[in-house]
Amino acid sequence: MKKSPFIAVIAAALLAACASNQAPVAGNAPAATAPSAPSVATVDVTGSEPALQGGRVSAAQLAAAVKAAPDQRSAQALLNGHSVYFDFDQSVVKDDQRGVVEGNAAFLNRFSSKVLVQGNTDARGSREYNLALGQRRAESVKQSLEVLGVKPAQIEAVSFGKEKPRAEGDSEAAHAENRRADFAYPQ
Amino acid sequence: MSATVSGFWPRLFALLLLSMTAAANLARADLSVEVIGGGSNRYPVAIVPLQGESLLPEAITATVKSDLAMTGAFSLLEAGAGDALAAPAQLNAAAWQQRGARAVVYGKLVSLGGGRVRLTFWVDTVSPREQKLSAEFDLAPEQLRDMAHRMADMVYEALLGEKSLFSSRIAYITQSGKEYRLQIADMDGRRAQTVLRSRQPIMSPAWSPDGTRLAYVSFEQQKPVIYVQDLVSGQRRVLANFRGSNSAPVWSPDGRRLAVVLTTSGNSQVYLINADGGGVQRFSYSDAIDTEPAFSPDGRQIVFVSDRSGSPQLYVQALDGGRNARRVTFEGNYNVSPTFSPDGRQIAYVRREGGRFKVMLLDLASGDNRLISNSAFDESPSFAPNGKMVLYASEEGGRSVLYAAATAYPGRVRLGTLGGQVQDPAWGPFNP
Numbered sequence: 001m002k003k004s005p006f007i008a009v010i011a012a013a014l015l016a017a018c019a020s021n022q023a024p025v026a027g028n029a030p031a032a033t034a035p036s037a038p039s040v041a042t043v044d045v046t047g048s049e050p051a052l053q054g055g056r057v058s059a060a061q062l063a064a065a066v067k068a069a070p071d072q073r074s075a076q077a078l079l080n081g082h083s084v085y086f087d088f089d090q091s092v093v094k095d096d097q098r099g100v101v102e103g104n105a106a107f108l109n110r111f112s113s114k115v116l117v118q119g120n121t122d123a124r125g126s127r128e129y130n131l132a133l134g135q136r137r138a139e140s141v142k143q144s145l146e147v148l149g150v151k152p153a154q155i156e157a158v159s160f161g162k163e164k165p166r167a168e169g170d171s172e173a174a175h176a177e178n179r180r181a182d183f184a185y186p187q
Numbered sequence: 188m189s190a191t192v193s194g195f196w197p198r199l200f201a202l203l204l205l206s207m208t209a210a211a212n213l214a215r216a217d218l219s220v221e222v223i224g225g226g227s228n229r230y231p232v233a234i235v236p237l238q239g240e241s242l243l244p245e246a247i248t249a250t251v252k253s254d255l256a257m258t259g260a261f262s263l264l265e266a267g268a269g270d271a272l273a274a275p276a277q278l279n280a281a282a283w284q285q286r287g288a289r290a291v292v293y294g295k296l297v298s299l300g301g302g303r304v305r306l307t308f309w310v311d312t313v314s315p316r317e318q319k320l321s322a323e324f325d326l327a328p329e330q331l332r333d334m335a336h337r338m339a340d341m342v343y344e345a346l347l348g349e350k351s352l353f354s355s356r357i358a359y360i361t362q363s364g365k366e367y368r369l370q371i372a373d374m375d376g377r378r379a380q381t382v383l384r385s386r387q388p389i390m391s392p393a394w395s396p397d398g399t400r401l402a403y404v405s406f407e408q409q410k411p412v413i414y415v416q417d418l419v420s421g422q423r424r425v426l427a428n429f430r431g432s433n434s435a436p437v438w439s440p441d442g443r444r445l446a447v448v449l450t451t452s453g454n455s456q457v458y459l460i461n462a463d464g465g466g467v468q469r470f471s472y473s474d475a476i477d478t479e480p481a482f483s484p485d486g487r488q489i490v491f492v493s494d495r496s497g498s499p500q501l502y503v504q505a506l507d508g509g510r511n512a513r514r515v516t517f518e519g520n521y522n523v524s525p526t527f528s529p530d531g532r533q534i535a536y537v538r539r540e541g542g543r544f545k546v547m548l549l550d551l552a553s554g555d556n557r558l559i560s561n562s563a564f565d566e567s568p569s570f571a572p573n574g575k576m577v578l579y580a581s582e583e584g585g586r587s588v589l590y591a592a593a594t595a596y597p598g599r600v601r602l603g604t605l606g607g608q609v610q611d612p613a614w615g616p617f618n619p
Contacts, residue, residue: 041421042381126523128435132455132476158410159432163388
């Protein structure tokens with residue numbers, strides 16, 4: 001950051017010098033030189049992320065199973081792979097998706113854990129507007145959790161928009177799979 | 188037109204060498220330019236190959252021609268090595284007029300030893316015969332491409348009398364498998380350099396007005412966080428990492444603050460934040476989605492997307508005018524991704540219509556909307572710094588590509604990729 005104002009000043013001087021109106025080239029005058037665009041530095045933050053595993057308990061039985069689980073680790077494992085799905089352009093948690101919300105609420109209430117609710121959208125439309133639609137879905141799930149007794153401070157609602165599709169392609173099935181909210185717990 | 192540019196002479200000055208210390212990681216994923224269509228009122232010009240160009244490791248003339256062609260403003264006449272001219276006295280203006288040229292660009296290269304060359308070139312109109320430009324530059328081999336863009340700028344400005352755009356850069360995101368890269372390149376897509384590499388998505392790059400920094404959204408912390416990165420040093424810092432999502436950064440024209448979207452209120456709203464990350468201030472007030480802010484060039488207004496009416500539409504709100512937002516789109520039920528033209532008179536944006544996403548130009552004075560793209564999935568428009576072209580992302584055969592459309596001509600240019608996906612293009616300011 002410290003270097004940039006210096007370079008900007010010199011480069012501005014070059015530009016100003018080039019652009020001004022002057023007499024034409026004299027035979028023995030030093031010739032002008034074109035500036036080179038500065039090269040840039042690369043930052044590398046490539047890392048790994050944990051993969052989702054398939055769910056083993058049905059959504060309807062999730063809350064009961066979480067309450068009966070012997071410990072936090074096994075309870076959390078039950079929640080893996082369960083997402084809340086949404087209709088096109090909608091952020092309302094449908095009745096058939098309540099089991100997943102209740103299972104996560106049971107976990108959060110029992111273990112006072114924190115959770116990241118991650119909203120997602122299908123691949124159609126503006127990236128940033130989709131990010132906001134995914135946020136609306138995450139907020140909707142957050143409110144449903146709060147209704148079930150989870151404290152607001154336990155939940156952070158964030159969005160991935162259309163940036164991390166679980167299903168690729170333009171089929172309706174792929175779009176439906178991507179219209180969802182996931183629950184990410186601290187490892 | 189000619190009167191305004193006939194006095195345009197490059198000033199001569201002593202050689203200034205900028206030492207480039209940053210370790211550049213050059214990615215060889217250059218984009219190629221393909222020109223499609225063009226205006227009927229194009230300026231016919233002959234770009235004669237420079238005499239002695241075979242001295243060069245990289246031809247200047249070819250870049251000058253592709254630069255001028257991509258604007259859609261010129262038609263380029265055939266000119267071969269046999270047409271080369273080493274001095275204005277050799278120009279046969281009548282013959283070039285016969286061949287259909289209104290102007291001829293010609294010049295020569297002389298070796299200075301040690302790989303350095305002296306480039307001298309001229310731009311003459313043929314009827315009436317008038318010398319519009321004469322220029323001379325001493326060049327090292329690594330300066331040839333910058334010089335070619337610079338020469339194209341000088342020709343463009345000498346003949347059209349308006350600010351050129353070839354010495355500017357673009358930023359965009361590529362995705363290849365699980366790797367995301369934020370890259371910058373010359374405006375023709377060449378000389379791509381990687382600014383950030385990540386296994387998590389990157390989106391919404393935004394140039395600082397002086398072209399030295401990029402703001403962008405990265406998901407490396409498992410949520411959208413806004414960073415600002417210095418291009419030369421690679422130094423970066425978090426600009427906004429508030430609870431919830433942080434996105435859609437855009438710089439104010441004076442570079443002192445940014446508009447961003449935060450969700451601390453429980454919904455996506457537009458905020459202003461100082462460039463150092465302090466002074467957060469809410470700007471938009473709705474219980475709906477407000478996102479994708481963009482400053483007007485005078486810095487006094489922001490256009491943004493809001494679905495407060497039930498569907499995403501564009502609204503303009505003054506920075507000192509309370510909380511009143513004026514709706515400016517009324518056709519269609521999905522209008523997003525707005526950006527002001529550099530003269531503040533137009534807004535480019537994306538409209539969804541019949542399942543297609545199109546880049547539109549809204550004229551603010553008349554309220555007229557004009558289509559400027561023509562594929563099915565066009566998104567993320569951004570203006571060239573001179574306002575004459577709009578860069579956008581499109582999709583062809585399941586792959587994403589970049590296009591630049593002329594705003595005053597029907598011409599369009601495809602900046603094709605060599606692999607992977609390319610998205611979220613942002614045209615930078617004039618190079619310093």
